[in-house]
Amino acid sequence: MKKSLFGVVPILLLLIFSGCSSSESLTSVKVAEVTRSIFYAPQYVALEKGYFEAEGLDVELQTIAGGDKVMTSLISDGSDIGLVGSETSIYVEAQGSEDPIINFAQLTQTDGTFLVARDPVTDFSFEDLKGTDFLGQRKGGMPQMVGEYVLKEHGIDPHEDLNLIQNIDFANISSSFLSGTGDYVQLFEPTASQFVADGNGTIVASFGEASGHVPYTVFMAKQSYLKENPEIAKKFTRALYKAQQFVQENDAETIASIVQPYFEETDVSLLTSSIKRYKDQGSFAENPVLDEEEWENLKDIMDEAGELPADIAHNTIVNTEIAEEVMNE
Template sequence: MKITLYENLRAVPYVPFYAALELGTFQAEGLDIRVATSPGPDRTAKDLMEGKADVAWGGPARVLHEYDEDPNCGLICFCQVVARDPFFLVGNEPNSSFTLEDLMDVRVGTVAEVPTPWLCLQHDLRLLGMEPESLERVSDETMADNIVALKNGALDVIQIYEPYVEMLVKDGIGHVWSAAADRGAVAYTTFYTTAGFLRDCPEVAHGLSRSMFRTLKWLHHQTPTTIARLVSGYFPELSFRTLRGAIARYQAVQLWGSHTLVGQRGFEWLKSALISGGRISMGMAYQSCVVTGFDERVIVEAPLPPSG
């Protein structure tokens, strides 16, 4: 059975998925995977529900939003891969004693391409008793535009992910103020599909979880150099040094999980951030959005990492 697996965009936080493709862990589970680029993050869920794709990797935030729009959408998350927030705050000056309170006194550029990074950051601020609306914030420019603004002094700090962080640090232009991953567990990227697909093809879901479990185990025992060599073909626009540095930084903040179970604590934190930021009005229960059986089974099976 050929499985159409949607990729929303090419990004360094998704390195484990590219590693799985290169290591052959999907094929080892008997899966015939065709990776296709979705028409866009806003369209992915609809295509799954319409049968144009079988499974996607993406954020549970998207699934929660779909449930807020349609409580009967039937989308289900499983197999967590990105277990923490991949974004950083990078300033144009060093700030080794940075705290989030510092953001109230500087000009901040936040991510406009997707909503989740800002939703998480604004929730951090609210939890500390601060009003996100009080920030002097540029909210409608791309990360690339904000990098230009940081360089020319129009912004003091920007919210970006890899490889932009590595590029700025390597060039001596940017200084890492904080890593959002340091807040701990957030259910950032999983596979998701429809309840109907899981009902009809449970062994496919089990195979996907096994393949990613094995890949994560492999990743945690490899150097950034080895991983970058494996996946460099997916990032032809990046120098090897930049890709290796980006991967090293993500390894250092433990971005990628040690197993594939979607943890309830990280899911609930994300849901709270979406509610506090006004992205959703209701919070669908963890048990309604997440299936844990495939990943619990894989943890018990404990398949060995590939030898590649």
């Protein structure tokens, strides 16, 4: 018996230390997402299915509400990678940054907001918005700029034809609408579907369907970080691309069951309907490449909103080489 026991102990110790070694070998990557949203489902799929770990990365995800706050975190090295709208990188570049913020992997390719009416609406027309109180998003952010762009495309002047409310923080928009502010509100999923389920509103239009493809939400990092950590950026993008393929190939119910831990207070049926809505309108990018056509569409929307500070070329703060290399493997 003693001989047998002594033979087992070294094996157990080997397994224990091997496990510690494996865990310690993971490279930490701090990621700041601008909000927690089912709109970012591929990111949560990559986390839950262990795609980042398989690449040797330990992704520490934190939610920092507000694009400006995500940028501050990136610039101050509070985060390595940010998940936020591409417009923020344009704002930073226009200020003459010595260490530009580079877009290197796209996650979503349409607007993710929906127009929700407080009262039941049949046969909705954008004309119905005239003279109403419209609770929009933060000025200068992609949701607000896309919202204004779509309204103008339908003949509505957002600053003349309705009362545009845009002085409420992103995190408080839904609660403000619930408390009685606004006749219409611009919301992301699953909040929009939750409002419908609770009898607090009706989804009447999709801004994503109406505005076309844009680099709406993109993973980005400082140029210096990408230069110093090219392999990390490549591994990160490879894991993301695998998740993007999974989302394209699987149904909404399957995806919802995987990402449920990130939305514990939301019923899985609502997550499923939200994911299906995004899949049906092509919101999830099929691959991580941010192409020039999308970039130009982004600038057109910003320009139309009067928020384009400078005409920043695609190749100035967009790196497609990492994504293309991963896709060609």
